[in-house]
Amino acid sequence: MFEFPESLQFGISEPIDRAVKWMLVNWDGFFDGISNFVLMVFDAVQGALGILPWWLILIGIFFAGYKLYNLRTGITLTLMLFAIGLFGLWDLMIYTLVIVIISVLVSVVLGIPMGILMAKFEIIKKISLPLLDAMQTMPSFVYLLPAVMFFGFGKVPAVIATTTYAIPPLIRLTYLGISSVDTEIIEAGKSFGSTAKQMLLKIELPQALSTIMTGVNQTTMMAMAMVVISSMIGAEGIGGQVLIAIRRLEVGSGFQAGLAIVFLAIVLDRVLQGVANKLKETE
Amino acid sequence: MANKIEIKDLTLVFGKKKEIALEMLDQGKTIQEIREETGIAIGVNNINLDIEEGELFVIVGLSGSGKSSLIRCLNMLNKPTKGKVLIDGENICEYDKKQLIEIRRKKISMVFQHFGLLNHRSVLKNVEYGLEVQGIKEAERKEKALKSIELVGLSGWENYFPRQLSGGMKQRVGLARALTNDAEILLMDEPFSALDPLIRKDMQADLLGMTDYIDKTIIFITHDMNEAFRLGDRAALMKDGKIVQVGKPAEFFENPANEYVERFIEDVDKSRILRVKTVMRKNMYLAKVSDNRETVIKNIESNDRGYCYVNDENNKLLGFVELEKLKDSEDDNISKLVDKNYEEINRNAFLSEIWTKLDESAYDVAVTDKSNRIRGIISYADAVAALS
Numbered sequence: 154m155f156e157f158p159e160s161l162q163f164g165i166s167e168p169i170d171r172a173v174k175w176m177l178v179n180w181d182g183f184f185d186g187i188s189n190f191v192l193m194v195f196d197a198v199q200g201a202l203g204i205l206p207w208w209l210i211l212i213g214i215f216f217a218g219y220k221l222y223n224l225r226t227g228i229t230l231t232l233m234l235f236a237i238g239l240f241g242l243w244d245l246m247i248y249t250l251v252i253v254i255i256s257v258l259v260s261v262v263l264g265i266p267m268g269i270l271m272a273k274f275e276i277i278k279k280i281s282l283p284l285l286d287a288m289q290t291m292p293s294f295v296y297l298l299p300a301v302m303f304f305g306f307g308k309v310p311a312v313i314a315t316t317t318y319a320i321p322p323l324i325r326l327t328y329l330g331i332s333s334v335d336t337e338i339i340e341a342g343k344s345f346g347s348t349a350k351q352m353l354l355k356i357e358l359p360q361a362l363s364t365i366m367t368g369v370n371q372t373t374m375m376a377m378a379m380v381v382i383s384s385m386i387g388a389e390g391i392g393g394q395v396l397i398a399i400r401r402l403e404v405g406s407g408f409q410a411g412l413a414i415v416f417l418a419i420v421l422d423r424v425l426q427g428v429a430n431k432l433k434e435t436e
Numbered sequence: 437m438a439n440k441i442e443i444k445d446l447t448l449v450f451g452k453k454k455e456i457a458l459e460m461l462d463q464g465k466t467i468q469e470i471r472e473e474t475g476i477a478i479g480v481n482n483i484n485l486d487i488e489e490g491e492l493f494v495i496v497g498l499s500g501s502g503k504s505s506l507i508r509c510l511n512m513l514n515k516p517t518k519g520k521v522l523i524d525g526e527n528i529c530e531y532d533k534k535q536l537i538e539i540r541r542k543k544i545s546m547v548f549q550h551f552g553l554l555n556h557r558s559v560l561k562n563v564e565y566g567l568e569v570q571g572i573k574e575a576e577r578k579e580k581a582l583k584s585i586e587l588v589g590l591s592g593w594e595n596y597f598p599r600q601l602s603g604g605m606k607q608r609v610g611l612a613r614a615l616t617n618d619a620e621i622l623l624m625d626e627p628f629s630a631l632d633p634l635i636r637k638d639m640q641a642d643l644l645g646m647t648d649y650i651d652k653t654i655i656f657i658t659h660d661m662n663e664a665f666r667l668g669d670r671a672a673l674m675k676d677g678k679i680v681q682v683g684k685p686a687e688f689f690e691n692p693a694n695e696y697v698e699r700f701i702e703d704v705d706k707s708r709i710l711r712v713k714t715v716m717r718k719n720m721y722l723a724k725v726s727d728n729r730e731t732v733i734k735n736i737e738s739n740d741r742g743y744c745y746v747n748d749e750n751n752k753l754l755g756f757v758e759l760e761k762l763k764d765s766e767d768d769n770i771s772k773l774v775d776k777n778y779e780e781i782n783r784n785a786f787l788s789e790i791w792t793k794l795d796e797s798a799y800d801v802a803v804t805d806k807s808n809r810i811r812g813i814i815s816y817a818d819a820v821a822a823l824s
Contacts, residue, residue, distance in 0.1 A: 340548065344623075345540060351569050362556070
């Protein structure tokens, strides 16, 4: 009477399992290709960051904070990054940073064109908006599963999961930025005989730039959050430290790693926000 | 003068259900009725209009009268639902994308109410925009852009950004941008409505001054009757997507088409808004300094006059000759007989400013522009007739 009738139960988990298995068998090469590509990019970015000595990175952050805000912010940001080094987490931080950077790069390459298409074609907008809503309400854990299924454990699924989780805000804000360009500016562009390509490159994208930059900032923050969680599927980095601390019930080292994550997030947020604000000022 | 633009049976319906709206219009329903019954908005309702080459034509009407919708049909920012827009005899409604881009680049440019400036570009880069999209080389477009920046009086501001300029200066940038690609037709959509009254007056004067140097057909939109009559060679009053009356400013006062027009012009002080150019007579006999004396005499007599104005070789006004003097002389060359002490009035002067000059002059006074070309003549009687 009060129980949900068993005869009405119909799970979708089994068909999904079957579909995944089928894809794994039949699209083997496709996943291997992606896997190899991600590894290659990972090594390249890690190599690039590895060339930079730690003090150069600190100086860079100081100047970014100083130029974008003021002397105090410059010093604060530098001290935060310096503290991560003091905690002995510098190398792990670079590792985390590499995953975040790759995720953001992929998000930019895929997300901005996607946002533009949404702004240009009604039909794509209608399909994408609910999809983006779903992606943004889905618990972050769920993204780990398909990543693991298709790419096993390690940094590749971590990059994939992080990117998938982080890309929606950039798509959404690109769409918003492009579609909310002042109508008179659009008309002005058209009235001087701009082609569609010129409209996009010379008018719409520059006008939407600060909104898109806000999207990049949000995507970076989402990636930061996800990269910690993806330590559960074998990504190393600072998140891995937290995971180890949880398993061993080491409150101190867990707190230390957590603080390092917060510091890194603040530094990234401030710098990107600063760039977005600078762009907004020019409007 | 030839017609630069001809608008024929032009109707513009917004939204998707265009057929229904057209059908209802055919049944003689007004656009309010259609909007109430179906929710379809109609911008322009069956308009016919000819605009002459070189004319400053003003379209005036309250907001929602369809004037902005109409002007956007002239460069296809709005695609007309029915009818034709002929520019130099070609129906631009049938143009494909390529032709449309071409005509927008070369023939028509536009100035917007809220300026429509690209705020990520400097003044210079804004003004260059029309040439930049045509792929013209940087040096050439900079040269042309600087010329039009100078024409609108913004020299020295090239490297500023729009956000650093006042409203009036922003619109000067908008105007300079529209002048740079040397289009024959200039569309101005309420260009001065967002400006302070004083600055607006300056801009109006400057625009009129500029028309002495540039030969463009200008279509100017405004909701202000005073502005319309101050600026326009001719004006059209719009209401509910239709044209109520077209004509020279003076004609609106002489024969208002209906009560609506009467109410519209009620508060307008005629002598302060009627300009000489809208009252002057354009058809007159003009002699050239190289003309033979006999021919000049014959022409003056056939026009039943006692004198005529004389142009020099470059079509600039030289002076006038009297019939008496011509008859007394025996020299075939008339250049020695030309009296250079003539009275002249700028064609953009208001009637209120010229009474004394007209009163003192025994002849019709020459109406000239800034480059000293004679555009017409005006007498005391003409001015009185216009104001009565």
